[in-house]
Amino acid sequence: MAMLAQIQNFNNNSIYVYFLSYIVILNYQHFSKCQRVSLIYATTIAMELISGYKWSVTLSMLIISMFIMEEYLLDDKVKGELLSNIWYKICDFLYQFIFIDMGACIVINIIISGKWLKDWFVQTDIQIWWFYVVNIIILLFTIHLLNTSKFGLYDFSVIKSYFDKFDGIKIKWDDLELKRRFDIMVELEDKSYFDRDNSYNWFSIEFVKYKIKAFKENRKWLKEHREKKSLKHMLLCIWSLIRKFKLFRYVLRKIKEKIASSTWSVMYFFHRLKSKIRGCSTLEMQLIRCIGIEKGYDKCVVRRKFFEFFYTYLFFNGLKNYYENTQNNKRREFKKFILYVYLHSIRINMFGNEFKSIDKLFGDAKVRDWDIDEFYVAILSLTGARVTPKRMVLYPHAVKIAGIDLNRALVWRNMIRDCRITESRKALFDETEVEKVFYIIRGKILPYIENNIFYGPCDGHNDWPSYGRSNCWSFTRNVYWHIWWERFTNRTGTEDDMMRIYTSLSDRTITHEHCKKYLGTAELGAVIRICDEIKGNDRMGHYKHSQILLGHDENGVTIYESTDKCTQIVYFTWDEYVQQYGKYKYFKYIKWPIFVR
Structure with missing residues (x-):
């Protein structure tokens, strides 16, 4: 008891x-x-x-x-x-x-x-x-x-120490060179960054508003640049199908393509959704996971993602309120200050070459003095993917607004790949290594990408992929559209044809003088059609070929073309061009849009 x-x-x-x-x-x-x-x-x-x-x-x-x-x-x-x-x-x-x-x-x-x-x-x-x-x-x-x-986090004191290293007063936020580097980061990694004034991840109303706005702008742009076909053209196509007894077969094929396209669209949606959940992160999410996770970064993806969502909201809002309450100067340009800390905190791995943070790539130089082309390569490497020539041409807007020289950037990339630049070793940049690999015409970067195939230099082999056997005309047509957002017809003598005033065959022959006269004065981005038959459409003739003009000087011309074996960008002197393409006999047309003239 x-x-x-x-x-x-x-x-x-x-x-x-x-x-x-x-x-x-x-x-x-x-x-x-x-x-x-x-x-x-x-x-x-x-x-x-x-x-x-x-x-x-x-x-x-x-x-x-x-x-x-x-x-x-x-x-x-x-x-x-x-x-x-x-x-x-x-x-x-x-x-x-x-x-x-x-x-x-x-x-x-x-x-x-x-x-x-x-x-x-x-x-x-x-x-x-x-x-x-x-x-x-x-x-x-x-x-x-x-x-x-297997998963662990640092204390808030450790995370905040990354922000305590810098004095906001000493940083000139209005400096144009600093702004250029911020613009590159935002353009490549997170276009919504400055549109989200009070949110720090994509689980927010501000991010949704940004995506809706971007979607509307993209639809408007596609509508403006969509290739328009007249009613007359459509009726002629239908009549041609009826006359050849192919209309029923054509309709069935279109229905089949539509079903396949819809199925692909659904699969693509879920693929994109998965990539958004697993891989897509705002700059703040990238920063917080880099400085906040002690262990388990790769093995505990779910816990890491929830950490990014929770603590971008908690830490950055708390830090901003703390700066407001203590009258800290960092509160005035808080979003820019986060970017500044990002540059001094994010680890990068380039071709197996580890850097504790981006600033380690540039030694003791100030951010505004970092080489802009090398910086572009560094930001491209943040995703962990290899920085290939193909990836370097994916961001034409960033290249344009920041004034990136892709040919210099390629040399920087090769120096890092070859370990001539490491965290402890900084080889000097040699301007003589810069070769003309990339061309920019009207803001469009060449070589050209279509359906995720890069018709340009690839790591591991020298041969550029061919667009397909005897498809040089289709290749130039698509590259022309990529540059001008215009289509050219397959006949000579049209208003956009430079050769329309030359009616004599002797004026169109492929000679040294004619190459210099025509190719040396044509607009960059023009399509060149050489053929042994002038009359009729481009199917006429035995020898026929199409090219895109990329550059010219007093001594020669640079052309972009696809052959049966490969795609290539080649510089020819006038005599070399005649020797290579003399068998085609004539310049059938050299075209570029009339609005440029």
Whole structure:
């Protein structure tokens, strides 16, 4: 009877004993956070097994205890300063409890250790000690996962130290050279950056508004540049199909293509959605995961993604409010300040060459003095993908607004690839290595990409892919459209044809003088058609070929063409051009849009 009275007395005071144990655990300084949480979990389960409380009561006590410990009693004082808002503290606690403290496991443990399961064991005549064994096994499993976690975070004090290194007063935010580098970062990595004044990830209303705006602008642009076909042209095509008894076959093929296109569109949507969830990140998300994750970056993708969403919201809002409350000068250009810290914090790997941060690539130079072409290569490498010539031409707008010289950038890229530039070694740039590989005409970069195929230089082999056997005309037609957003007809003598005033065959022959006269004065981006037959459409003639004019000087011409074997950009002197293409006999037409004339 005395023992029963003692047990009853303990049950009546179990909450008091629980919180007393909780205080003792927190006061023991030699314990790590994981060890403290482990002891709190063990104490919680022991209390429930002995006291017989409902699992909901026990869970409430645990959540209260863990919330107080996480948000008020840990050693990370900086977190307390930044997360002063109670909503921020609740969000932080939810993430910590679920993803760091193995909250799901301990919740299951608490539910299973409830009185309801114990009564079920008794009613089904299962020996009661199995009840305790199951709960102890789950508890040990939870503690094991907690103390051997593959995912870990730095304290807020460590994260904030990256921002404390710099004085906002000493940074000239209006400097044009600094702005150029910021523009490259935003254009390549996160176009929505400056449109999101008060949000830091893509799970926000501001980001949705930006995407809607960008979608509308893109549709408007596509509508303006869509190739328009007249009603007369459509009727002629239909009549041609009827006359050749191919209309029914044509309609069936179009229906089949539409179904295939719709199926592909659905698959593409889910593929893009997956890439958005797994790979797409704002600049703030990239920064917070780089400076905030201690371990488990690659192995724990789900926890990492939730960390990015939670802590871009918590940390950057908290930091901004902290700067506002302390009248810190960094608050005035807060978004630019984040970019500045980004440049000095993000790790990059280029061809296996590790750099602790982007600034290590440039030595002790100030950001405004970093070589703009080398910087372009560095930003391209942030995704982890190899910086290939194909990837270098994917961002014509960034190249244009920042004034990037892609040919110099290619040399920088080769120097990093060959380990002539490392974190500890900085070889001098040799201007003599720069070769003319890329051309820019009317803001369009060549070589040309179509259907993800790059008709230009590729790493690993020298042969550029061919557009297809005897498809030189189709190739030039598509490149011409890429440059001008115009189509040319396949006949000579049209208004956009430079050769329309030359009616004599002798004036069109491929000679040294004629090459210099015609090709040396034609507009860059013009299409050149050489053929042994002038009359009729481009199907006429035995020898026929099409080219795009990329450049010319006093001595020769640079052309872009696709042959049966490969695609190539080649410079010919006038005599070399005659020797190579003399068999075609005549210049049939040299065309570029009339609005340029």
